[in-house]
Amino acid sequence: MHAGRIRSLLERVRKGTLSTEAAMRRLKHLPYEDLGFAKLDSHRHLRRGFPEVVYGEGKSLPQILAIVGRMARRGDAVMVTRVGADVYRKVRARHRKAMYQPDARVITLNVPRYERPTQGILILAAGTSDVPVAEEAALTAEVMGNSVERAYDVGVAGIHRLLDQKEKLARARVIVVVAGMEGALPSVVSGLVDVPVIGVPTSVGYGTGLKGTAALMGMLNSCSTGLMVVNIDNGFGAGYAAALINRAPR
Amino acid sequence: MHAGRIRSLLERVRKGTLSTEAAMRRLKHLPYEDLGFAKLDSHRHLRRGFPEVVYGEGKSLPQILAIVGRMARRGDAVMVTRVGADVYRKVRARHRKAMYQPDARVITLNVPRYERPTQGILILAAGTSDVPVAEEAALTAEVMGNSVERAYDVGVAGIHRLLDQKEKLARARVIVVVAGMEGALPSVVSGLVDVPVIGVPTSVGYGTGLKGTAALMGMLNSCSTGLMVVNIDNGFGAGYAAALINRAPR
Amino acid sequence: MHAGRIRSLLERVRKGTLSTEAAMRRLKHLPYEDLGFAKLDSHRHLRRGFPEVVYGEGKSLPQILAIVGRMARRGDAVMVTRVGADVYRKVRARHRKAMYQPDARVITLNVPRYERPTQGILILAAGTSDVPVAEEAALTAEVMGNSVERAYDVGVAGIHRLLDQKEKLARARVIVVVAGMEGALPSVVSGLVDVPVIGVPTSVGYGTGLKGTAALMGMLNSCSTGLMVVNIDNGFGAGYAAALINRAPR
């Protein structure tokens, strides 16, 4: 359409029905995306089918219902993160196809089915308290068309539990490692493998009130190579990045 | 070789020249890597040819010479980061083939030539002060077999400089974005593209003495998806991770 | 009036009905503002008509009612910030003319109408969550006699949304930029324009618990010139400063 607008403008110049000066004036006022950056916007294309994400924490129920309603009317796929089962019940009363993943605390609606999801993503969680963030990452990657392997409760305090996962570690192409407390697990994992590792610090902890900062700093200061980090509790971000990596070189 | 040791041990059991109990004792004392994790150690294979990295900052000249000498005798490829031209001159006096990249402040030795390096890595730097870290990332990715595109001085204070890079942005498969100050560039970049972006905060700044913390926090709190972060000034880590991503799905 | 007191005192000295010593004693005990700083107090004159501001957050309903009641009896214009609709209903039950702006969460009472408000203030918000702070700034500037332009949801993760605002950016004389997360928007904006920009970090964020500190640090460390900062969530302060700037050189 935008291309159409430019083409029609140029056509009118060519036909002489629009003066050069008038064409210049209009070109300057065309919306940004008409002019050259459409090419970059494959991002948007990628998202077609990919749910719009609503960060549910701190939003009121009426706000969530309003946003979901508006998206659903447009036919968009929707993903609402950080919400309880009570919110889901209200959403489902209006949108019968809405689904809920209680571990990830995520509502999905109109998410497409993938016939042959992409293999290669492994998600590890250090402790059981890290599972909600891990599941948020997993679900995000799944709705982006990936099949995700999981291995939970494999923290460094019992290193054999991690080492027992050698098969999964060996076949992963990108690994998301979710860990709170001291956040040491990503260091150990990225020392064992040669694929990209995404560390997700969690706000799980015992008495410091630092809410994930210790884990974040631990991951940033890791001496292992190949490790990158996202923000505290940002399972969505990690899952999204893992999905981008898993299809990276085309 | 290790496999050989286990096989020969089992052979001796089979032949009856080693008792079951003696075999058990020996199995328990075999080095760790003989037993099952060899498979994971493709990391090591990857590194074959890849330089061993020596973090030069804070090391004395004799320490650096000793480490490089030991590696060179083993025939290892060597990469020494964060060193000045003066250190290079001393290293070169002993190792005639040592090379120096003054922007990256990196010495390399015995690094293999790649006939057809992999395309796909783009490295951006917000300001000229960020170039040394960016070059450290670039050189790391290059010695791991990649061809790297660069675009420097494209910070957000003059957004058109970034937007002019649209061709490079469009053909990248993974992007490393190096930025100090407020660290906003990675957010803007990952909002423009749909490939993984690795943010590298730098300690470049103006009067707060926070030494990169503002940039780090800015990147972690970005509202753009697909952005991951490594530690402040960690160009090596970003280049390494970018190289892993660029070959990720096989 | 004060001037009157001094004049009458001097008159009585002149007439001899007050001794020099008695006059000196009285001069020393005159209230501060009687003596010379009246000139500076145009601030107060400015405020004539300008609402007294009550910071509502953390105050109980009885406290707010008492303060508003006292002001209203004096005939002062009143502005109560950070209050919900429930507080408004109670205030309105006593003060029929009280008005409420739900986005800004501000109650106003006895605010003067401006026939020809001053043009020139533009207020940008990066995300929808930043709107309440932006509206607090906007409303503050409006009750000080300005007409305010707005552009919301123009964050850096989709830079084209900002660039589409070029008309508004071009005609602003001072710009307030409200942004949470990494707080990068003010940097980009002040790189695009040549008017003063006031950054307002907000406590909107995703998982760090730093409550606006990342955004604040990002703005302080910006490499763009012409950018100043107020405290986290301080929409009132930004609107007030913008109004002062918008009338600065007379």
Next chain:
Amino acid sequence: MHAGRIRSLLERVRKGTLSTEAAMRRLKHLPYEDLGFAKLDSHRHLRRGFPEVVYGEGKSLPQILAIVGRMARRGDAVMVTRVGADVYRKVRARHRKAMYQPDARVITLNVPRYERPTQGILILAAGTSDVPVAEEAALTAEVMGNSVERAYDVGVAGIHRLLDQKEKLARARVIVVVAGMEGALPSVVSGLVDVPVIGVPTSVGYGTGLKGTAALMGMLNSCSTGLMVVNIDNGFGAGYAAALINRAPR
């Protein structure tokens, strides 16, 4: 020139020597600034004559000489901040017209003379240690065409020194207040006046090692209205913003 390129392109379309499709392709690849944002770039025009600023701290002498040389060859006005007299001597050996302001520690070159500089900027410094930052602000505003008033050593520990400045306070249109230690001066000043106040915290202090953070926090948390803040020691930024404010409404 850019406008020329678009015009000539349109002319060729009009004449039929360039097809519509070819024109579209070329339009998409024109540099960003050709397309619509030229209007915003008055920033650049403002800068015409205004010195390019080189942040000298942490740069080596050869780096500074190279940058200054390149700018001087282009005929640009140059301003180098945070440099000692020794650097100046070397610069002057090559550029005879270079000048040095030892209090501000700034080198200037090719800065234009203003016949009738704009009145209205007042710069206050709390203590004598704050003078270099204050002078950096003053010099910046002066090279941007302003006449600057100064009042130094007027900190809150002897409030009468400030109150004695009432004439200067009363005639200022924008005030820059530079203060270290507890940073209280901007609060007191903005309580006395009704013009915009820009606080500049300095890293001057006594034993906490916080390097200006206390002053910065004090200014951000001020209960006075009309106060904005720039980063620690950022005299340049404050002077620049003051100059923008001093010409703001046209």
Next chain:
Amino acid sequence: MHAGRIRSLLERVRKGTLSTEAAMRRLKHLPYEDLGFAKLDSHRHLRRGFPEVVYGEGKSLPQILAIVGRMARRGDAVMVTRVGADVYRKVRARHRKAMYQPDARVITLNVPRYERPTQGILILAAGTSDVPVAEEAALTAEVMGNSVERAYDVGVAGIHRLLDQKEKLARARVIVVVAGMEGALPSVVSGLVDVPVIGVPTSVGYGTGLKGTAALMGMLNSCSTGLMVVNIDNGFGAGYAAALINRAPR
């Protein structure tokens, strides 16, 4: 009494009814305060009559009732800080003489009346939100036998309000200054007087979430002499120290 125990022990040694060795053993096991430090314990004597202080914040109602009951049975004077009127009602139901100061949020019981309280303590509060902490300080000093002058709402944003208090400032022998936000008031006050000033930062603030840290840092970094600081919101500690100072040289 303790002296009595030692004397009787020595008497028995003298009379030969206790062996030297047995006396040595017993001396070693006497309670600490029997042996020489009684002299220092005038602290305890001071407290005779002075209420035992119970920090009420965070304690449950049953806990408070239990502690107050135990003290009341011993006939101790009691002071319970940081409690609401609801707690007071429950306490008073059991202890008819309990009194409540709602501004200070303090319950007192069995506090002695002072015929002629000591003059000399002045307590200033910057804003009305600082009053509870100021009243906690005032009440503490009063129950220790002092008559306290007050001047509230004299913050630096309107410096004339402070300067109007010159009479009170001039007759104070020790001044407690309570201030939140940027905490600048103590600096200004201690620059005006030549008596000891005790700064009390409060957790009153506007959007930083730093809960008094800015005010605390401001006071610690003050350039005024004669200023000391207690912890955030610690009105009790400031009142107690002021009372000690007000009787210091005997």
Next chain:
Amino acid sequence: MHAGRIRSLLERVRKGTLSTEAAMRRLKHLPYEDLGFAKLDSHRHLRRGFPEVVYGEGKSLPQILAIVGRMARRGDAVMVTRVGADVYRKVRARHRKAMYQPDARVITLNVPRYERPTQGILILAAGTSDVPVAEEAALTAEVMGNSVERAYDVGVAGIHRLLDQKEKLARARVIVVVAGMEGALPSVVSGLVDVPVIGVPTSVGYGTGLKGTAALMGMLNSCSTGLMVVNIDNGFGAGYAAALINRAPR
């Protein structure tokens, strides 16, 4: 003198040689201190004879020589803190009467002799590394007319060393306690006595790089009553405040 100016002005009004209006104008422009606050300025009288204090740290030798020279020409008493013996030698070359206290690292000049200094100040230091700060406090109190008792190396790691000081503790009227590391000594001391205690945290420490923050926080959070705090390493401030307290109630 100032009083003289006002009186003469009033006399001229009385005589009719100055009009009421002219008198009003002049009153408004009299320097601040002419008008009523002279009374507060006993501070200045206190300082008569008391040395002007020059904070030497970070000042260059020429700066120190210039300041001292200017003061000496006015006949002021001078105290230069935080300077080495080398600085003293240069100062003494110009000012033969200058004296140096190497432990305190303080130069004094023209300080008055006190016939009968005031008793009552005790200064404790936890470790030998805290002695310079303690001596700065002691010397400050001494030049203000006090006789100071000292007890050094009495830190909490060997509590008997402190308890052995019971005589000194018992006769002090105000105690300055200087301590680095964990800063626990002031808590213990103020638990033993019933006089005001001033804690001075020092930047002495072992490996955390927090430069006195741990000690400062320890002192602020003390559960002992009667304890106040000054900034890290601020021996001068503590000695000054102790001197004010030691003469407080007259």
Next chain:
Amino acid sequence: MHAGRIRSLLERVRKGTLSTEAAMRRLKHLPYEDLGFAKLDSHRHLRRGFPEVVYGEGKSLPQILAIVGRMARRGDAVMVTRVGADVYRKVRARHRKAMYQPDARVITLNVPRYERPTQGILILAAGTSDVPVAEEAALTAEVMGNSVERAYDVGVAGIHRLLDQKEKLARARVIVVVAGMEGALPSVVSGLVDVPVIGVPTSVGYGTGLKGTAALMGMLNSCSTGLMVVNIDNGFGAGYAAALINRAPR
């Protein structure tokens, strides 16, 4: 059992019923703990009988009931920390033998009785608010087979209370010291004794909101030797470490 698997595998090789290659393949896939680290796993043996620990804070009642139920079915001993009496009542409704220690806020189930618990652990608490953490430490050490001595309310503000504990201090072999506020008690204690001291900072405090950080920093920076630290409020960790120390050299 595992040893049995390896032995039987080797037996089959010896007998020729399993080929060398097949044995190698199986060896590689044996679980980690079969291969050599069983020896280290005495940890697990130690725990036999020792309760599995469930960190109750932040867990919902259904979660706690589910975990306890699963453990109880396995016959494991269970210890649930940080839970209130209400949780206990629900647990006890299902598990009649569950016991509750209200001071420690710990539920225990199936914990073994020790005929002759080990002597040597002393647990000190500075204030009454520190008792819950101290009791958590004590109970942990008791269920690991120790007899624990206690001395509470012995903080440094009244040092004689600590010194009166000299008998207990003298017979301890390892001491846990629990303290909030400034956290000075461990320093004093480890200066008095020659056994290992474990400091536990608590989040008890007065107005700083730092939640134990001051106490933690105080302990880490102690100048006393022999002092180690665990995390804030981590009574369980301290009790566990004390139990390990109390049996250390065998």
Next chain:
Amino acid sequence: MHAGRIRSLLERVRKGTLSTEAAMRRLKHLPYEDLGFAKLDSHRHLRRGFPEVVYGEGKSLPQILAIVGRMARRGDAVMVTRVGADVYRKVRARHRKAMYQPDARVITLNVPRYERPTQGILILAAGTSDVPVAEEAALTAEVMGNSVERAYDVGVAGIHRLLDQKEKLARARVIVVVAGMEGALPSVVSGLVDVPVIGVPTSVGYGTGLKGTAALMGMLNSCSTGLMVVNIDNGFGAGYAAALINRAPR
């Protein structure tokens, strides 16, 4: 000796040559340690023969020479930590028997030889940069009479290097783990063993400037039991505590 003084005093009372009152007076003034706490002072006895420790960092050469000289004259054993070989040469010029351990950077003098040092201490270092701190710990434990095992360069980035140490881990009775960066090694180690583990964070790091804080926080927040922590780089403290633990239960 002290006991002798008390006994002789009591004897004189018994004989009637000293009155009861005089005896009481003298008892009150006896030095602290004469009265009951001698028993606790086995600490001092322990130290007999154990070197006095001088913390060399930040001390000037003359200061070190003076302290060592004074100790050597008393015949004390001496240990000077954190000094270079240049300091050693100067010390040795005066004290021929002084010895130097360059890895630990420690000078020792008059340290006793132990015929049969105690077994049981293992010291691990994550990287080669951690070795100086590890050696400081090792040397401290050795001069206290222990034989120390070492395993260096066993960080978590290559977990097999640690697992290969299983023999040493299995026979240790207390383990000191020295690690910088993310500080994850102590967590992994204390998950593998059932003896006390002392974590020592080091200031080794890569670009954050946090100087060991990340490692410290990682260790404090570890989810492994049995782990205690000392301050950053405090090898001496860790070695001392390990020696106390290694002899704990007698």
